[in-house]
Amino acid sequence: MSKLVKGGMAKKVVxxxxxxxxxxxxxxxxxxxxxxxxxxxxGTKPR
Known part of the structure; x- marks a missing residue:
């Protein structure tokens, strides 16, 4: 993909x-x- 497309996708996500x-x-x-x-x-181990 071109950098321009990747930049546009990143902007949309943000x-x-x-x-x-x-x-x-x-x-x-x-x-x-x-x-x-x-x-x-x-989450603790039994004794």
């Missing part, structure tokens, strides 16, 4: 990420992803 409704979606997606990575329990 512009969309700045919108408040999209910020909420991004935060929810990140939260969901990090919760899945933690798995079950409190």
């Amino acid at each position: 512009d969309e990420a700045r919108k408040p409704q999209n910020q909420r979606k991004i935060k929810d997606a990140i939260s969901s992803f990090t919760d899945k990575g933690k798995g079950k329990g409190s």
Whole structure:
């Protein structure tokens, strides 16, 4: 891809990420992803 196309795509992504409704979606997606990575329990080993 040309640099011009890549630059245009990057600008579009940044512009969309700045919108408040999209910020909420991004935060929810990140939260969901990090919760899945933690798995079950409190994360400490049983004694």
